[in-house]
Amino acid sequence: MKKIILSLFILFYAINLLAQEDTLSVDEKQTPYDLLSSYYSGKFKPFKKGNFFAGLAFSLTDKKLENTDYLIQQVIDGDRLSYDVLVKGGYYTGDYGMVLLNLNYFQDKFSGTIYRDPDTLQSNTISRGFAVTPAIRSSVPLTKSERLSFFTEIGLTFGKTNSLTRNTKNLDEIEKIYGDDFHFRVGLSPGITFFAMENFAFEVELNVLGYDLRVSESSKNNGPKSREVRQNVDFNIDLLSLQLGLAYYFGANK
Template sequence: MRVYKFIVCFFLFAHVSWSQTNETQKDSAFTPYELLTSYYNNNFKPFKKKSIYIGLGLSLEDRQLENTDILVETILDGDRTKFDLDFKGGYFIHDYAMVGLNINYFQNKFTGRTIKDGDSIQSNAISRGFAITPTFRSVVPLTANERLSFFTDIGLTFGGSSTVSRDVKNIDEIDKTYAKNFNFRAGISPGVIFFAMENFALEIQLDVLGYELNTSTKTTNGGDESKTIRQNIDFNIELLSLKLGLSYYL
Protein backbone atom coordinates (compact mmCIF):
# COMPACT_ATOMS: atom_id res chain seq x y z
CA MET A 1 0.00 0.00 0.00
CA ARG A 2 1.00 3.63 -0.45
CA VAL A 3 1.28 4.28 3.26
CA TYR A 4 4.03 1.68 3.49
CA LYS A 5 6.14 3.15 0.72
CA PHE A 6 9.86 3.53 1.23
CA ILE A 7 9.94 2.01 4.75
CA VAL A 8 12.48 -0.64 3.70
CA CYS A 9 14.66 2.00 2.02
CA PHE A 10 14.38 4.32 5.01
CA PHE A 11 15.74 1.80 7.48
CA LEU A 12 18.58 0.94 5.11
CA PHE A 13 19.63 4.57 4.68
CA ALA A 14 19.09 5.27 8.37
CA HIS A 15 21.44 2.44 9.32
CA VAL A 16 24.21 3.81 7.08
CA SER A 17 23.80 7.37 8.36
CA TRP A 18 23.64 6.20 12.00
CA SER A 19 26.90 4.29 11.56
CA GLN A 20 28.56 7.46 10.25
CA THR A 21 27.21 9.43 13.21
CA ASN A 22 28.61 6.88 15.67
CA GLU A 23 32.09 7.22 14.13
CA THR A 24 31.90 10.98 14.56
CA GLN A 25 30.68 10.64 18.13
CA LYS A 26 33.81 8.74 19.16
CA ASP A 27 35.82 11.96 18.80
CA SER A 28 33.17 14.25 20.25
CA ALA A 29 31.58 14.94 23.62
CA PHE A 30 28.22 15.80 22.04
CA THR A 31 25.19 13.56 22.36
CA PRO A 32 23.69 12.02 19.18
CA TYR A 33 20.75 14.46 19.40
CA GLU A 34 23.12 17.44 19.61
CA LEU A 35 25.14 16.16 16.67
CA LEU A 36 22.05 15.74 14.50
CA THR A 37 20.66 19.13 15.48
CA SER A 38 23.93 20.96 14.88
CA TYR A 39 24.12 19.51 11.37
CA TYR A 40 21.03 21.50 10.36
CA ASN A 41 22.29 24.72 11.94
CA ASN A 42 25.55 24.87 9.97
CA ASN A 43 24.60 26.42 6.61
CA PHE A 44 22.13 23.66 5.74
CA LYS A 45 20.54 24.68 2.42
CA PRO A 46 18.95 21.63 0.73
CA PHE A 47 16.78 23.69 -1.65
CA LYS A 48 19.40 26.04 -3.07
CA LYS A 49 19.95 26.46 -6.81
CA LYS A 50 21.75 23.52 -8.52
CA SER A 51 20.84 21.05 -5.75
CA ILE A 52 19.82 17.54 -6.88
CA TYR A 53 16.85 15.57 -5.59
CA ILE A 54 16.67 11.74 -5.65
CA GLY A 55 13.72 9.65 -4.52
CA LEU A 56 13.01 5.91 -4.54
CA GLY A 57 9.81 4.13 -3.63
CA LEU A 58 8.75 0.53 -3.25
CA SER A 59 5.45 -0.96 -2.12
CA LEU A 60 4.60 -4.66 -1.89
CA GLU A 61 1.30 -6.34 -1.13
CA ASP A 62 0.35 -10.01 -0.79
CA ARG A 63 -3.25 -10.61 0.30
CA GLN A 64 -5.18 -13.79 0.91
CA LEU A 65 -8.87 -13.12 0.17
CA GLU A 66 -11.87 -15.18 1.26
CA ASN A 67 -15.58 -14.37 0.81
CA THR A 68 -14.76 -10.78 -0.11
CA ASP A 69 -17.06 -8.52 -2.16
CA ILE A 70 -15.23 -6.39 -4.75
CA LEU A 71 -17.28 -4.29 -7.17
CA VAL A 72 -19.46 -6.66 -9.26
CA GLU A 73 -17.97 -9.93 -8.06
CA THR A 74 -17.40 -11.93 -4.92
CA ILE A 75 -14.05 -13.61 -4.27
CA LEU A 76 -14.59 -17.01 -2.67
CA ASP A 77 -10.88 -17.54 -2.13
CA GLY A 78 -7.87 -16.13 -3.89
CA ASP A 79 -4.42 -14.60 -3.74
CA ARG A 80 -3.59 -11.06 -4.87
CA THR A 81 -0.01 -9.85 -5.20
CA LYS A 82 1.00 -6.31 -6.12
CA PHE A 83 4.19 -4.32 -6.36
CA ASP A 84 4.80 -0.69 -7.21
CA LEU A 85 8.14 0.97 -7.99
CA ASP A 86 8.74 4.73 -8.05
CA PHE A 87 11.89 6.48 -9.25
CA LYS A 88 12.13 10.25 -8.78
CA GLY A 89 14.71 12.83 -9.79
CA GLY A 90 14.88 16.59 -9.78
CA TYR A 91 17.10 19.62 -10.25
CA PHE A 92 16.68 23.00 -8.54
CA ILE A 93 16.69 25.62 -11.28
CA HIS A 94 16.38 28.34 -8.64
CA ASP A 95 16.30 28.53 -4.85
CA TYR A 96 13.17 26.65 -3.70
CA ALA A 97 12.10 25.85 -7.29
CA MET A 98 12.68 22.41 -8.82
CA VAL A 99 11.87 20.63 -12.08
CA GLY A 100 11.69 16.86 -11.89
CA LEU A 101 10.64 13.58 -13.44
CA ASN A 102 8.85 10.65 -11.77
CA ILE A 103 8.78 7.16 -13.31
CA ASN A 104 6.40 4.49 -12.01
CA TYR A 105 6.08 0.78 -12.83
CA PHE A 106 3.53 -1.57 -11.29
CA GLN A 107 2.10 -5.09 -11.51
CA ASN A 108 -1.12 -6.56 -10.10
CA LYS A 109 -1.77 -10.32 -10.21
CA PHE A 110 -4.78 -12.34 -9.02
CA THR A 111 -5.48 -16.07 -8.91
CA GLY A 112 -8.54 -17.60 -7.30
CA ARG A 113 -12.23 -18.56 -7.40
CA THR A 114 -14.89 -15.91 -7.86
CA ILE A 115 -18.64 -15.66 -8.38
CA LYS A 116 -19.88 -13.73 -11.41
CA ASP A 117 -23.52 -13.65 -12.47
CA GLY A 118 -24.26 -16.49 -10.05
CA ASP A 119 -21.60 -18.84 -11.44
CA SER A 120 -18.43 -20.04 -9.72
CA ILE A 121 -15.41 -19.22 -11.88
CA GLN A 122 -11.71 -20.01 -11.69
CA SER A 123 -10.11 -16.66 -12.50
CA ASN A 124 -6.57 -15.62 -13.38
CA ALA A 125 -5.60 -12.04 -14.22
CA ILE A 126 -2.44 -9.97 -14.47
CA SER A 127 -1.99 -6.25 -15.09
CA ARG A 128 1.21 -4.38 -15.84
CA GLY A 129 1.66 -0.68 -16.44
CA PHE A 130 3.84 2.41 -16.21
CA ALA A 131 3.52 6.15 -15.82
CA ILE A 132 5.83 9.12 -16.48
CA THR A 133 5.23 12.40 -14.68
CA PRO A 134 7.13 15.65 -15.36
CA THR A 135 6.76 17.89 -12.30
CA PHE A 136 7.45 21.35 -10.99
CA ARG A 137 7.95 21.79 -7.24
CA SER A 138 7.98 24.92 -5.13
CA VAL A 139 9.20 24.76 -1.53
CA VAL A 140 8.39 27.03 1.44
CA PRO A 141 10.53 26.48 4.60
CA LEU A 142 8.54 26.25 7.84
CA THR A 143 11.57 26.49 10.14
CA ALA A 144 14.63 28.74 10.07
CA ASN A 145 17.02 25.82 9.41
CA GLU A 146 14.72 24.44 6.63
CA ARG A 147 14.55 21.04 8.30
CA LEU A 148 10.74 21.16 8.07
CA SER A 149 9.30 22.56 4.85
CA PHE A 150 6.06 22.69 2.87
CA PHE A 151 6.03 21.92 -0.84
CA THR A 152 3.60 21.84 -3.75
CA ASP A 153 4.01 19.59 -6.81
CA ILE A 154 2.33 20.37 -10.13
CA GLY A 155 2.53 17.37 -12.45
CA LEU A 156 1.37 15.94 -15.77
CA THR A 157 1.08 12.15 -15.79
CA PHE A 158 1.10 10.01 -18.94
CA GLY A 159 0.64 6.30 -18.41
CA GLY A 160 -0.61 3.05 -19.82
CA SER A 161 -1.36 -0.49 -18.74
CA SER A 162 -2.49 -3.83 -20.14
CA THR A 163 -4.55 -6.58 -18.51
CA VAL A 164 -4.92 -10.22 -19.50
CA SER A 165 -7.54 -12.35 -17.76
CA ARG A 166 -8.78 -15.93 -18.13
CA ASP A 167 -12.08 -17.08 -16.60
CA VAL A 168 -12.93 -20.81 -16.58
CA LYS A 169 -16.51 -21.88 -15.82
CA ASN A 170 -15.99 -25.44 -17.00
CA ILE A 171 -13.73 -27.26 -19.44
CA ASP A 172 -15.79 -26.17 -22.44
CA GLU A 173 -16.42 -22.55 -21.40
CA ILE A 174 -13.36 -20.31 -21.17
CA ASP A 175 -13.39 -16.51 -21.53
CA LYS A 176 -10.14 -14.74 -22.41
CA THR A 177 -10.12 -10.97 -22.09
CA TYR A 178 -7.48 -8.47 -23.14
CA ALA A 179 -7.70 -4.82 -22.08
CA LYS A 180 -5.52 -1.76 -22.65
CA ASN A 181 -5.68 1.53 -20.77
CA PHE A 182 -4.25 4.97 -21.42
CA ASN A 183 -4.28 7.51 -18.61
CA PHE A 184 -3.58 11.24 -18.47
CA ARG A 185 -3.72 13.33 -15.32
CA ALA A 186 -2.91 16.94 -14.45
CA GLY A 187 -2.79 17.48 -10.72
CA ILE A 188 -1.63 19.48 -7.72
CA SER A 189 -0.18 17.61 -4.74
CA PRO A 190 0.94 19.49 -1.60
CA GLY A 191 3.04 17.92 1.10
CA VAL A 192 5.56 18.28 3.92
CA ILE A 193 9.29 17.46 3.97
CA PHE A 194 11.08 16.57 7.22
CA PHE A 195 14.83 15.86 7.28
CA ALA A 196 15.18 12.90 9.62
CA MET A 197 18.92 12.29 9.31
CA GLU A 198 21.40 14.55 7.51
CA ASN A 199 20.31 14.83 3.85
CA PHE A 200 17.72 12.06 4.05
CA ALA A 201 14.15 13.32 4.26
CA LEU A 202 10.70 11.88 4.84
CA GLU A 203 7.94 13.22 2.59
CA ILE A 204 4.20 13.11 3.22
CA GLN A 205 2.13 14.05 0.18
CA LEU A 206 -1.58 14.27 -0.64
CA ASP A 207 -3.38 14.46 -4.00
CA VAL A 208 -5.84 17.36 -3.68
CA LEU A 209 -6.85 18.70 -7.09
CA GLY A 210 -6.70 17.06 -10.50
CA TYR A 211 -8.17 16.39 -13.91
CA GLU A 212 -8.01 12.84 -15.27
CA LEU A 213 -8.72 11.31 -18.67
CA ASN A 214 -8.82 7.52 -19.06
CA THR A 215 -9.32 5.55 -22.27
CA SER A 216 -9.93 1.81 -22.07
CA THR A 217 -10.31 -0.77 -24.87
CA LYS A 218 -11.39 -4.35 -24.28
CA THR A 219 -11.83 -7.54 -26.32
CA THR A 220 -13.19 -10.92 -25.19
CA ASN A 221 -12.39 -14.16 -27.03
CA GLY A 222 -11.14 -12.21 -30.04
CA GLY A 223 -14.53 -10.57 -30.62
CA ASP A 224 -15.45 -6.96 -31.30
CA GLU A 225 -13.51 -4.31 -29.41
CA SER A 226 -15.33 -2.13 -26.89
CA LYS A 227 -14.08 1.29 -25.87
CA THR A 228 -14.74 3.45 -22.82
CA ILE A 229 -13.64 7.05 -22.25
CA ARG A 230 -13.88 8.58 -18.78
CA GLN A 231 -13.11 12.09 -17.61
CA ASN A 232 -12.95 13.14 -13.98
CA ILE A 233 -12.28 16.32 -12.05
CA ASP A 234 -11.60 15.87 -8.36
CA PHE A 235 -11.09 18.28 -5.50
CA ASN A 236 -10.96 16.55 -2.16
CA ILE A 237 -8.76 15.72 0.78
CA GLU A 238 -8.74 11.94 1.07
CA LEU A 239 -6.49 10.38 3.69
CA LEU A 240 -6.46 7.10 1.74
CA SER A 241 -4.41 8.84 -0.97
CA LEU A 242 -1.73 9.85 1.53
CA LYS A 243 1.76 8.96 0.31
CA LEU A 244 4.86 8.43 2.45
CA GLY A 245 8.24 8.71 0.76
CA LEU A 246 11.98 8.85 1.36
CA SER A 247 14.25 11.22 -0.55
CA TYR A 248 17.87 12.37 -0.63
CA TYR A 249 19.17 15.87 -1.43
CA LEU A 250 22.63 16.41 -2.89
Protein backbone atom coordinates (compact mmCIF):
# COMPACT_ATOMS: atom_id res chain seq x y z
CA MET A 1 0.00 0.00 0.00
CA LYS A 2 2.87 2.39 0.81
CA LYS A 3 4.40 1.79 -2.64
CA ILE A 4 1.04 2.57 -4.29
CA ILE A 5 0.62 5.84 -2.37
CA LEU A 6 4.22 6.87 -3.09
CA SER A 7 3.83 6.09 -6.80
CA LEU A 8 0.64 8.16 -7.04
CA PHE A 9 2.38 11.02 -5.21
CA ILE A 10 5.28 10.99 -7.70
CA LEU A 11 2.87 10.96 -10.64
CA PHE A 12 0.82 13.91 -9.32
CA TYR A 13 4.03 15.77 -8.44
CA ALA A 14 5.34 15.26 -11.98
CA ILE A 15 2.11 16.51 -13.56
CA ASN A 16 2.14 19.58 -11.29
CA LEU A 17 5.77 20.42 -12.16
CA LEU A 18 5.14 20.05 -15.87
CA ALA A 19 2.05 22.25 -15.64
CA GLN A 20 4.12 24.95 -13.93
CA GLU A 21 6.81 24.61 -16.60
CA ASP A 22 4.30 25.23 -19.39
CA THR A 23 2.99 28.42 -17.75
CA LEU A 24 6.35 30.09 -17.09
CA SER A 25 6.68 33.56 -18.58
CA VAL A 26 9.79 34.56 -20.52
CA ASP A 27 9.84 37.95 -18.77
CA GLU A 28 9.85 36.49 -15.26
CA LYS A 29 13.01 36.66 -13.20
CA GLN A 30 14.76 33.31 -13.20
CA THR A 31 14.29 31.26 -10.05
CA PRO A 32 16.07 28.02 -9.07
CA TYR A 33 13.10 26.16 -10.55
CA ASP A 34 13.49 28.10 -13.83
CA LEU A 35 17.16 27.14 -14.00
CA LEU A 36 16.29 23.48 -13.41
CA SER A 37 13.57 23.59 -16.06
CA SER A 38 15.91 25.15 -18.60
CA TYR A 39 18.02 21.99 -18.44
CA TYR A 40 15.21 20.14 -20.21
CA SER A 41 15.56 22.10 -23.44
CA GLY A 42 15.52 20.88 -27.02
CA LYS A 43 18.92 19.24 -26.46
CA PHE A 44 17.52 16.92 -23.78
CA LYS A 45 16.99 13.60 -25.56
CA PRO A 46 17.03 10.75 -22.99
CA PHE A 47 15.63 8.16 -25.43
CA LYS A 48 18.01 8.82 -28.30
CA LYS A 49 19.87 6.05 -30.11
CA GLY A 50 23.25 5.34 -28.50
CA ASN A 51 22.26 6.37 -24.95
CA PHE A 52 22.79 4.08 -21.98
CA PHE A 53 20.42 3.41 -19.08
CA ALA A 54 21.02 2.17 -15.53
CA GLY A 55 18.34 1.54 -12.91
CA LEU A 56 17.99 0.34 -9.33
CA ALA A 57 15.03 -0.81 -7.24
CA PHE A 58 15.19 -2.02 -3.64
CA SER A 59 12.65 -3.19 -1.08
CA LEU A 60 13.04 -4.23 2.56
CA THR A 61 10.40 -5.74 4.85
CA ASP A 62 10.82 -6.37 8.58
CA LYS A 63 7.82 -7.89 10.41
CA LYS A 64 7.19 -8.78 14.02
CA LEU A 65 4.46 -11.43 14.23
CA GLU A 66 2.39 -12.40 17.28
CA ASN A 67 -0.61 -14.75 17.28
CA THR A 68 -0.98 -14.43 13.51
CA ASP A 69 -3.11 -17.02 11.72
CA TYR A 70 -2.08 -18.64 8.43
CA LEU A 71 -3.80 -21.41 6.47
CA ILE A 72 -2.44 -24.44 8.34
CA GLN A 73 -0.61 -22.86 11.27
CA GLN A 74 -0.51 -19.98 13.72
CA VAL A 75 2.58 -17.88 14.37
CA ILE A 76 2.76 -17.47 18.14
CA ASP A 77 5.83 -15.27 18.07
CA GLY A 78 8.22 -14.65 15.19
CA ASP A 79 10.28 -12.28 13.06
CA ARG A 80 10.33 -12.10 9.27
CA LEU A 81 12.96 -10.18 7.31
CA SER A 82 12.95 -10.02 3.52
CA TYR A 83 14.61 -7.88 0.89
CA ASP A 84 14.66 -7.62 -2.88
CA VAL A 85 17.29 -5.89 -5.05
CA LEU A 86 16.77 -5.22 -8.77
CA VAL A 87 19.54 -3.83 -11.00
CA LYS A 88 18.86 -2.77 -14.60
CA GLY A 89 21.08 -1.86 -17.53
CA GLY A 90 20.14 -1.00 -21.09
CA TYR A 91 21.19 0.46 -24.42
CA TYR A 92 19.08 2.37 -26.95
CA THR A 93 19.48 0.60 -30.29
CA GLY A 94 17.17 3.18 -31.86
CA ASP A 95 15.29 6.33 -30.87
CA TYR A 96 12.78 5.38 -28.14
CA GLY A 97 13.70 1.68 -28.40
CA MET A 98 15.98 -0.08 -25.90
CA VAL A 99 17.31 -3.55 -25.11
CA LEU A 100 17.99 -4.15 -21.42
CA LEU A 101 18.95 -6.74 -18.85
CA ASN A 102 17.40 -6.99 -15.37
CA LEU A 103 19.21 -8.81 -12.54
CA ASN A 104 17.21 -9.62 -9.42
CA TYR A 105 18.35 -11.06 -6.06
CA PHE A 106 16.06 -11.66 -3.07
CA GLN A 107 16.00 -13.29 0.36
CA ASP A 108 13.27 -14.16 2.85
CA LYS A 109 14.07 -15.27 6.42
CA PHE A 110 11.76 -16.31 9.27
CA SER A 111 12.49 -17.37 12.83
CA GLY A 112 9.92 -18.00 15.54
CA THR A 113 7.48 -20.26 17.35
CA ILE A 114 4.50 -21.67 15.47
CA TYR A 115 1.51 -23.83 16.40
CA ARG A 116 0.58 -26.55 13.91
CA ASP A 117 -2.16 -28.72 15.34
CA PRO A 118 -1.42 -30.59 17.56
CA ASP A 119 2.23 -29.48 18.02
CA THR A 120 4.13 -26.33 18.93
CA LEU A 121 7.31 -25.98 16.86
CA GLN A 122 10.41 -23.81 16.79
CA SER A 123 10.71 -22.93 13.11
CA ASN A 124 13.54 -21.39 11.08
CA THR A 125 13.16 -20.81 7.36
CA ILE A 126 15.42 -19.13 4.83
CA SER A 127 15.00 -18.84 1.07
CA ARG A 128 17.29 -17.14 -1.44
CA GLY A 129 16.85 -16.69 -5.15
CA PHE A 130 17.80 -14.82 -8.27
CA ALA A 131 16.24 -13.98 -11.63
CA VAL A 132 17.64 -12.82 -14.96
CA THR A 133 15.37 -10.96 -17.39
CA PRO A 134 16.46 -9.87 -20.88
CA ALA A 135 13.87 -7.44 -22.25
CA ILE A 136 13.03 -4.80 -24.83
CA ARG A 137 11.41 -1.45 -24.03
CA SER A 138 9.60 1.13 -26.12
CA SER A 139 9.10 4.67 -24.74
CA VAL A 140 6.52 7.29 -25.75
CA PRO A 141 7.05 10.88 -24.46
CA LEU A 142 3.95 12.43 -22.92
CA THR A 143 5.37 15.98 -22.87
CA LYS A 144 7.36 18.09 -25.32
CA SER A 145 10.38 18.21 -22.99
CA GLU A 146 10.25 14.38 -22.60
CA ARG A 147 10.39 14.71 -18.81
CA LEU A 148 7.31 12.50 -18.49
CA SER A 149 6.94 9.41 -20.66
CA PHE A 150 5.09 6.12 -20.91
CA PHE A 151 6.89 2.86 -21.66
CA THR A 152 6.04 -0.74 -22.45
CA GLU A 153 8.48 -3.53 -21.55
CA ILE A 154 8.43 -7.14 -22.76
CA GLY A 155 10.76 -9.58 -21.01
CA LEU A 156 11.73 -13.23 -20.52
CA THR A 157 12.50 -14.18 -16.90
CA PHE A 158 14.61 -17.15 -15.82
CA GLY A 159 14.96 -17.66 -12.06
CA LYS A 160 15.75 -20.11 -9.29
CA THR A 161 15.04 -20.17 -5.54
CA ASN A 162 16.53 -22.40 -2.84
CA SER A 163 14.88 -22.82 0.55
CA LEU A 164 15.53 -24.63 3.82
CA THR A 165 13.07 -25.06 6.69
CA ARG A 166 14.11 -26.49 10.06
CA ASN A 167 11.32 -27.36 12.52
CA THR A 168 12.22 -28.51 16.03
CA LYS A 169 9.73 -30.31 18.32
CA ASN A 170 10.37 -31.52 21.88
CA LEU A 171 14.00 -30.29 21.67
CA ASP A 172 15.25 -33.39 19.83
CA GLU A 173 12.78 -34.07 17.00
CA ILE A 174 14.08 -32.16 13.98
CA GLU A 175 12.41 -31.92 10.61
CA LYS A 176 14.34 -30.50 7.64
CA ILE A 177 12.65 -29.54 4.40
CA TYR A 178 14.74 -28.65 1.34
CA GLY A 179 13.18 -26.92 -1.64
CA ASP A 180 14.18 -25.84 -5.16
CA ASP A 181 12.00 -23.63 -7.30
CA PHE A 182 12.61 -22.99 -11.01
CA HIS A 183 10.77 -20.10 -12.62
CA PHE A 184 10.16 -19.00 -16.22
CA ARG A 185 7.96 -16.08 -17.25
CA VAL A 186 7.06 -14.14 -20.38
CA GLY A 187 5.57 -10.82 -19.34
CA LEU A 188 4.33 -7.43 -20.50
CA SER A 189 4.88 -4.51 -18.11
CA PRO A 190 3.83 -0.90 -18.75
CA GLY A 191 5.21 2.00 -16.73
CA ILE A 192 5.90 5.71 -16.31
CA THR A 193 9.26 7.55 -16.33
CA PHE A 194 9.59 11.02 -14.75
CA PHE A 195 12.84 13.02 -14.80
CA ALA A 196 13.10 14.80 -11.46
CA MET A 197 16.63 16.23 -11.72
CA GLU A 198 18.98 16.32 -14.70
CA ASN A 199 19.44 12.74 -15.95
CA PHE A 200 17.90 11.11 -12.86
CA ALA A 201 14.41 9.68 -13.20
CA PHE A 202 11.79 7.93 -11.09
CA GLU A 203 10.19 4.90 -12.70
CA VAL A 204 6.96 3.11 -11.80
CA GLU A 205 6.32 -0.28 -13.43
CA LEU A 206 3.38 -2.68 -13.21
CA ASN A 207 3.09 -6.34 -14.30
CA VAL A 208 -0.11 -6.67 -16.35
CA LEU A 209 0.07 -9.66 -18.71
CA GLY A 210 2.18 -12.80 -18.52
CA TYR A 211 2.68 -16.54 -18.78
CA ASP A 212 4.28 -18.31 -15.78
CA LEU A 213 5.88 -21.73 -15.60
CA ARG A 214 7.08 -22.84 -12.16
CA VAL A 215 8.64 -26.20 -11.24
CA SER A 216 8.96 -26.89 -7.50
CA GLU A 217 10.89 -29.77 -5.93
CA SER A 218 11.10 -30.55 -2.22
CA SER A 219 12.30 -33.30 0.10
CA LYS A 220 11.86 -33.92 3.82
CA ASN A 221 14.74 -35.26 5.93
CA ASN A 222 16.63 -36.37 2.79
CA GLY A 223 13.70 -38.53 1.75
CA PRO A 224 12.30 -38.95 -1.78
CA LYS A 225 11.69 -35.74 -3.73
CA SER A 226 8.24 -34.47 -4.54
CA ARG A 227 7.67 -32.44 -7.70
CA GLU A 228 5.01 -29.93 -8.71
CA VAL A 229 4.64 -28.17 -12.08
CA ARG A 230 2.41 -25.11 -12.28
CA GLN A 231 1.45 -23.04 -15.30
CA ASN A 232 -0.45 -19.80 -15.12
CA VAL A 233 -1.64 -17.17 -17.59
CA ASP A 234 -2.56 -13.86 -15.99
CA PHE A 235 -4.12 -10.71 -17.34
CA ASN A 236 -4.89 -8.38 -14.48
CA ILE A 237 -3.76 -5.21 -12.77
CA ASP A 238 -2.11 -6.45 -9.60
CA LEU A 239 -1.06 -3.45 -7.52
CA LEU A 240 1.08 -5.74 -5.37
CA SER A 241 3.40 -6.21 -8.37
CA LEU A 242 4.10 -2.45 -8.53
CA GLN A 243 7.81 -1.62 -8.76
CA LEU A 244 9.26 1.77 -7.89
CA GLY A 245 12.87 2.54 -8.79
CA LEU A 246 15.48 5.16 -9.62
CA ALA A 247 17.16 5.36 -13.04
CA TYR A 248 19.99 7.32 -14.65
CA TYR A 249 20.18 8.02 -18.39
CA PHE A 250 23.73 8.49 -19.73
CA GLY A 251 24.04 10.90 -22.67
CA ALA A 252 20.58 12.41 -22.26
CA ASN A 253 21.86 15.98 -22.75
CA LYS A 254 24.52 15.50 -25.45
